[in-house]
Amino acid sequence: PARARPAGPVSDARVDALRRVPLFVGLADEDLAAIADAANEVEVPAGQLLVQPGEAGTGMFFICDGTAVVETRREHVELGPGQFFGELALMKPDAIRTARVRAKTPLRCLALDRASFRGLVATHPEVAASLIEVALGRLAENAGVTDD
Numbered sequence: 001p002a003r004a005r006p007a008g009p010v011s012d013a014r015v016d017a018l019r020r021v022p023l024f025v026g027l028a029d030e031d032l033a034a035i036a037d038a039a040n041e042v043e044v045p046a047g048q049l050l051v052q053p054g055e056a057g058t059g060m061f062f063i064c065d066g067t068a069v070v071e072t073r074r075e076h077v078e079l080g081p082g083q084f085f086g087e088l089a090l091m092k093p094d095a096i097r098t099a100r101v102r103a104k105t106p107l108r109c110l111a112l113d114r115a116s117f118r119g120l121v122a123t124h125p126e127v128a129a130s131l132i133e134v135a136l137g138r139l140a141e142n143a144g145v146t147d148d
């Protein structure tokens, strides 16, 4: 069933949060609204584990508020509002999580499940291309072949 939306710029809080995600720069409001509709809000207290290495990936997370810590084998990386995690295990059907991710502070995220992720990359090749860049950078960093 169609949900009523006010005419004009979508002012939904979720869409505002997605507007702050650099990955989505250039997407129209209606595209952001579609992603926002597909997303689930996830709110966890400081200290909570969100992603465990070795698990199957069920979703990816866009941080709206708070700080997450990614614990790779090499280092701890902090991620904040506008950044995302959990994409790597969604980019291949049988991939597993590559790192532990924990909430450093109370954390509010928008989460996309596997099906919504597939829909996103299928409809937005430019988003898929940016995702590949970020993913390769992270894998290279974890492999020790880059410094950033």
Ligand code: CMP
Pocket (backbone or CB within 6 Å): 051, 057, 070, 072, 077, 084, 085, 086, 087, 088, 089, 090, 096, 097, 098, 099, 100, 101, 138, 139, 141, 142
């Ligand atoms: P995934 O492997 O699904 O689950 C763990 C997540 O940690 C991974 O996706 C990335 O989103 C994130 N991650 C892994 N390595 C790094 C890194 N070097 N920098 C930032 N985030 C990372």
